[in-house]
Amino acid sequence: MTKNSIIVILICLITNTSFSQDKYFEGSITFMIDGKYKNEQIPEEYFKKIIGDTQIFYYKNNKYKSVLNGKAKSEVIYPGNDTLFIKYQTMPELYYIPVNRLDENLVSIEITKDSEKIDGYNCDLIEIKSDKGTRKIYFNNNFKLNPSYFTNHKYEFWALFLEKSNGCIAIKYTFDLEEYYMEATMVDFKKENLNDSIFNIPMNLKKVAVPINGN
Numbered sequence: 001m002t003k004n005s006i007i008v009i010l011i012c013l014i015t016n017t018s019f020s021q022d023k024y025f026e027g028s029i030t031f032m033i034d035g036k037y038k039n040e041q042i043p044e045e046y047f048k049k050i051i052g053d054t055q056i057f058y059y060k061n062n063k064y065k066s067v068l069n070g071k072a073k074s075e076v077i078y079p080g081n082d083t084l085f086i087k088y089q090t091m092p093e094l095y096y097i098p099v100n101r102l103d104e105n106l107v108s109i110e111i112t113k114d115s116e117k118i119d120g121y122n123c124d125l126i127e128i129k130s131d132k133g134t135r136k137i138y139f140n141n142n143f144k145l146n147p148s149y150f151t152n153h154k155y156e157f158w159a160l161f162l163e164k165s166n167g168c169i170a171i172k173y174t175f176d177l178e179e180y181y182m183e184a185t186m187v188d189f190k191k192e193n194l195n196d197s198i199f200n201i202p203m204n205l206k207k208v209a210v211p212i213n214g215n
Contacts, residue, residue: 035182
């Protein structure tokens, strides 16, 4: 399992998943996650060891952040501009990727109304198929961002998903992609005012570009 493979998974984890001011969600959503790598030489328990079993998303206006509790101790931060940042507590580098780039081709997108009830919330389903696999994203109107903030966030179909969901963000998702399968389900959330400092990017780390399609 390469460092770039882990980075790809971390980005996928973050990008699929979002009142007046109360109309839009601000706060945190906690997910329980599970999955496995598709390489048979990698033990099934390795996914949980590296990625973890818990993911916390933080959302505020045009910003978001994901924190995973695995050995990689990773954070993915989108501070609201044109770049996504990936930080590991144990590494001196700060990885980045432009969000206006899309490195896969859309095959189909389908919406199913009232697909499933999750933690008491009736959810619609968006299923996005690409040449890299299938994403199933479940959402409810109680958890919503302003999609106009993310129109240039094409990476991982984030802008497309928010457009089709009318700004709703995931409270459950499954990814069946080339390198791995995983699923995540909301187990808790908090609507609260967040300090902007949560989304700060460390300035003392060397910045390293994440390769896309070998580039």
